[in-house]
Amino acid sequence: MEQFFYTETMTVMNADADFRSLLKPSALLRYVEQISTDHARAFGMDDQFFKERGVTFLVGKQALKFDRVPQRAETLTLTSRRRSANMVPSNASPP
Numbered sequence: 001m002e003q004f005f006y007t008e009t010m011t012v013m014n015a016d017a018d019f020r021s022l023l024k025p026s027a028l029l030r031y032v033e034q035i036s037t038d039h040a041r042a043f044g045m046d047d048q049f050f051k052e053r054g055v056t057f058l059v060g061k062q063a064l065k066f067d068r069v070p071q072r073a074e075t076l077t078l079t080s081r082r083r084s085a086n087m088v089p090s091n092a093s094p095p
Contacts, residue, residue, distance in 0.1 A: 006039035006080045017072040025064055031078055033059050039080040 016027035036059045050056055060083075070076055 004082045006035065006042055008035050008038060008078055010034075010076050010078060012070050012072050012074050012076065014072060021072040023070040023072075023074075025066075028064060028070075029062055031076070032062055032080075035078045035080045039082070 010031055012023050012027070016024060016030075018024055037057065040057055045057070
């Protein structure tokens with residue numbers, strides 16, 4: 001069965017929090033990018049995979065909605081969801 005969801009836990013590090021000990025939005029976006037990369041690797045899509053096929057990995061959409069801003073040292077559970085398997089060669093001309 002295909003793995004459409006991938007989950008990891010991460011802890012908010014000191015450098016990822018502001019002076020009020022709240023998670024910076026930019027840090028959360030980095031966490032999202034990291035889990036997306038880890039999700040692709042779980043499918044066997046490592047650097048060699050992309051190099052052999054002449055394609056690249058892009059995080060296509062990111063959106064944030066804070067109901068509560070996480071604090072320094074808090075553990076977060078992040079889930080990535082596969083949306084499509086479209087691959088475009090990196091040397092393709094724009095439409």
